[in-house]
Amino acid sequence: MVAGVLETVRYTYRLRPGRMAEAALLAEWGRCRWLWNEAVHQQKTGRKPTMCKLSKLLTDARGRQAWLREGSQVAQQQTLRTYTMGLRSSFTVKGRGRPRVKKLKKARLSLEYTTRGFRIKGGRLCLPGKVTIPIVWSRDLPSEPTSVRVYRDNLGHWYASFVVRRRSVAVPAADLVGIGVDWGVKTTATTTDSAFDLPYLGHRRRCSAERAKAQRRMARRRRGKGHAPSKGYLTAKRQAARIEKKAARQNAHDARVWAKRVTDHHALIAVEDFKPTFLAKSRMARKAADAAIGACKRELVDRGLRAGRKVVLVPPAYTTMTCSECGTRTKERLGLGVRVFECAACGYAAGRDLNAARTILATAERNRASADDIRHQIATLRGGESGAVRAGNPPDLSLGSR
Numbered sequence: 001m002v003a004g005v006l007e008t009v010r011y012t013y014r015l016r017p018g019r020m021a022e023a024a025l026l027a028e029w030g031r032c033r034w035l036w037n038e039a040v041h042q043q044k045t046g047r048k049p050t051m052c053k054l055s056k057l058l059t060d061a062r063g064r065q066a067w068l069r070e071g072s073q074v075a076q077q078q079t080l081r082t083y084t085m086g087l088r089s090s091f092t093v094k095g096r097g098r099p100r101v102k103k104l105k106k107a108r109l110s111l112e113y114t115t116r117g118f119r120i121k122g123g124r125l126c127l128p129g130k131v132t133i134p135i136v137w138s139r140d141l142p143s144e145p146t147s148v149r150v151y152r153d154n155l156g157h158w159y160a161s162f163v164v165r166r167r168s169v170a171v172p173a174a175d176l177v178g179i180g181v182d183w184g185v186k187t188t189a190t191t192t193d194s195a196f197d198l199p200y201l202g203h204r205r206r207c208s209a210e211r212a213k214a215q216r217r218m219a220r221r222r223r224g225k226g227h228a229p230s231k232g233y234l235t236a237k238r239q240a241a242r243i244e245k246k247a248a249r250q251n252a253h254d255a256r257v258w259a260k261r262v263t264d265h266h267a268l269i270a271v272e273d274f275k276p277t278f279l280a281k282s283r284m285a286r287k288a289a290d291a292a293i294g295a296c297k298r299e300l301v302d303r304g305l306r307a308g309r310k311v312v313l314v315p316p317a318y319t320t321m322t323c324s325e326c327g328t329r330t331k332e333r334l335g336l337g338v339r340v341f342e343c344a345a346c347g348y349a350a351g352r353d354l355n356a357a358r359t360i361l362a363t364a365e366r367n368r369a370s371a372d373d374i375r376h377q378i379a380t381l382r383g384g385e386s387g388a389v390r391a392g393n394p395p396d397l398s399l400g401s402r
Contacts, residue, residue: 005168007306014136015125015150015158022158024131025150029109031071032079033102035061039083040101049087054080072128074117082112110151118148125150125160135160142166154241171264171307178268180361181300182319182353183276185284188291189258190353192361196265198258203247204290214240251292255299262300263307270364271300272356273313312364323348324358 017025035058042049042057049057058076062069068076083099090098119126125133125148145162152158180192189198204211214236221233229237262269274297279288304311321330323343334341334352341355342348350358 006165007168008163008165010161011139011141011145011164012159012161013138015160016134016136017158018133021131021133024127024129025111025152025158026109028071028075028111028129031068032076032111033104033107034068035076035079036083036099037101039080040099043087043098049084051081051084054084070129072113072117074113074128075111078112078114078117108151110149112147112149114147115145120145133158133160153245155238155245168306174265174267174309176266178270178361178365179262179266180270180357180359180364181262182272182357182360183274183293183297184353185279185287185291187353188293188296190351190357191262192354192357196258196262198254198296200287200291201250201254202290203250204244205287207243207247211240211243214243247290248292251290252295252299255292255296256303258296259300259303263303263309267309268361268364269300269304269309269311270361271297271311271313272316272319272360274316314360314363319356319359319363320352322359324350324355324362327362 038057038061039049039054042053047053055077058073058080062073062076086099113127117128120135123135123137125135127133127150141162141164143164143166145164147163149161150158151161176193178192179196182190184190186200187197188200191197217236218233218240221230221236223229223233274293276288276293279285282288301311301313318329320334320341322328323330323341323346325348326343326346328343328345330344339352341350341352348355
């Protein structure tokens with residue numbers, strides 16, 4: 001990436017809202033959640049809510065209901081705009097479902113404000129309704145923010161995520177050509193160079209006993225349906241969430257450090273386009289969740305695009321069955337118990353995941369991106385010009401394809 005190019009990034013800070021400010025945010029979230037659910041209802045009744053229709057719905061609803069007029073119109077408009085964007089992506093992105101109803105106990109609290117709906121004054125975030133929230137400034141903003149997202153995590157902590165523009169930093173030239181990445185459970189990421197492998201660290205496994213103890217405490221203190229939760233139950237719930245959050249942050253930190261090492265040394269990054277959602281229904285669900293393959297993949301692709309590297313997403317089909325030396329594809333699938341790949345044609349033998357990583361890299365180096373692959377090109381996540389391209393399946397060289 002060329003130094004000095006403007007890129008769009010997010011800067012996140014911790015918020016310290018008081019009792020009145022927190023009550024105002026919760027009330028605003030209740031209004032936005034009602035509008036979201038109303039849009040979902042219109043979609044289910046076959047009215048096809050476009051942004052124009054939803055804007056008219058918002059105008060009519062604010063004219064009829066006084067409690068809705070008490071909230072910020074900017075936050076409510078952004079809620080409906082986010083809904084329409086999710087509705088469009090459900091039609092264009094394969095496997096993404098339509099927006100669902102946001103339930104009070106399960107939905108994640110999040111509010112969006114544009115430049116008309118917030119300002120920063122005296123180191124505090126000023127929102128509509130005379131809501132002023134102190135910000136914990138861990139670093140300075142590089143420019144004036146264009147929007148902000150205020151949200152609350154499962155621990156009850158509040159955060160503000162500002163969208164700003166900053167000058168990119170020059171990335172040193174890569175000293176290695178390319179690397180292939182194959183995802184797994186025993187080893188989270190197996191690469192063509194063993195020095196860049198990401199081992200399974202098992203952060204959630206180490207705290208599983210402590211987390212189970214907190215969950216049992218929750219079960220004992222849980223009241224019946226229709227009764228307000230006790231303070232003891234909320235305390236136990238917060239302790240369990242704190243343990244889970246700690247493991248998630250450790251996984252995120254390890255993924256960032258590993259992704260930076262890979263992108264700093266390689267010009268071509270061939271990543272297996274693996275979707276670990278189906279593992280949630282298998283016997284490996286707990287270990288797969290601990291490995292956090294999806295988070296590692298997103299971090300690697302994000303950092304690769306920001307650094308200006310060529311990132312190619314290779315479909316996982318037949319990567320385990322294809323020999324990385326001669327390209328011959330086996331006739332039968334390898335069971336999960338078979339950890340060594342042996343080619344019957346050339347006699348090549350290597351680890352199952354290592355052979356798959358080399359096959360992924362070979363597929364990306366052949367530049368076998370068809371018209372359908374270009375149609376599914378992923379734009380850069382940070383506003384640059386490069387993108388992650390989805391490559392085709394590995395060829396079967398024994399049939400004459402090259």
